[in-house]
Amino acid sequence: FFLGICLLSKQVVGAIPLVACVADILGRKRIVWRWLGWGCLVALLLWGGWIASETWRFGGVFLHQHLVVNVFERGHVAMLDRTGPTYYLQMLWVLEGPPIVLAVIGLLACLWRRDFLPVLWGSGTLLVFSLSATRFNYYALLAYPALALGMASLLVETRRWWLIGPVALAWILVYLTMPGGFRPQPVEDPELGGLAETMGRVSLVTDPLIMVGLNPY
Numbered sequence: 001f002f003l004g005i006c007l008l009s010k011q012v013v014g015a016i017p018l019v020a021c022v023a024d025i026l027g028r029k030r031i032v033w034r035w036l037g038w039g040c041l042v043a044l045l046l047w048g049g050w051i052a053s054e055t056w057r058f059g060g061v062f063l064h065q066h067l068v069v070n071v072f073e074r075g076h077v078a079m080l081d082r083t084g085p086t087y088y089l090q091m092l093w094v095l096e097g098p099p100i101v102l103a104v105i106g107l108l109a110c111l112w113r114r115d116f117l118p119v120l121w122g123s124g125t126l127l128v129f130s131l132s133a134t135r136f137n138y139y140a141l142l143a144y145p146a147l148a149l150g151m152a153s154l155l156v157e158t159r160r161w162w163l164i165g166p167v168a169l170a171w172i173l174v175y176l177t178m179p180g181g182f183r184p185q186p187v188e189d190p191e192l193g194g195l196a197e198t199m200g201r202v203s204l205v206t207d208p209l210i211m212v213g214l215n216p217y
Contacts (some may be wrong), residue, residue: 003039004046011071016142019124023117074134087135088126095137095172098150098165104151118153122146 006014024031092100103122111119113122125143127151129135199209 001042001046005044007043007047011067016121017126019120020117022214023120024118026120027114076133077133079134079162081135083135085130088130088137088140091137092140097171099171100147102154102167103147103151106154108153109144109154110150115153118146118149122150 003014003017006017008014021031023035051063051066054066107119107122110116122143125146126140129139155161155167202207
C-alpha cells in the first residue's frame with residue numbers, strides 16, 4: 001500500500017523501496033515471494049487504478065504530461081540549470097565537507113561485508129539522478145539515509161565509535177572557517193534572467209514589478 005502511495009507521489013522514483021528486495025536477493029536472504037507478490041499487486045492496483053482513472057478523464061494528454069514530459073523528457077533535457085554529471089558529488093562536498101568522505105568509505109565497507117542495502121540505496125539513487133539532465137540539489141536528500149548508514153557502519157561496527165566526536169568537531173571547524181559556510185553561490189536561472197532583461201527594456205525604473213513564485217514553471 002505504501003509503495004503504491006510512493007508511486008503516486010513521484011512516478012519512477014517512488015519505486016526506490018524495492019531496492020530493499022534487490023538487496024535481500026543479492027544477500028541470498030530468505031524471501032517470501034508470495035507476500036512480495038501480494039504487496040506489489042496492491043501497489044500496482046493503487047497506482048495503476050489512479051492512472052487508469054486519470055487517463056479516462058483526460059485522455060492521452062495526461063499520460064503524455066505525467067510520464068513522457070515528467071519522466072523521459074526531464075531525463076535528457078535540463079529544466080533550469082545546465083549542470084554536469086558530477087553535480088551531486090560536488091554539491092555534497094560543498095554542503096557536507098569531510099563527513100561525506102567517511103560516508104563513501106562506509107558504503108565501500110558495507111559492500112565488502114555484502115551489506116547491499118545502503119550501497120544500492122545510496123549509490124543507485126545518486127547514479128540515476130546524475131544520469132538525468134534535470135538536477136536539483138534537494139534530489140540528493142533521498143540518498144542521505146543511506147550515506148548516514150554507511151558512516152554509522154564505519155564508525156560503530158569497526159569499534160571506532162570514539163571517532164564520532166573528532167569527526168563532528170572537524171566538520172564544525174571546517175564549516176566555521178569556510179567563507180560563507182558551505183553555502184554555494186547562487187546561480188541565476190536563465191529563464192528568470194531573460195524575463196528580467198525583457199522587463200528592463202519595456203518598463204521604467206519606477207514601475208512596480210510583481211513576481212509570483214520562484215521558478216518560471
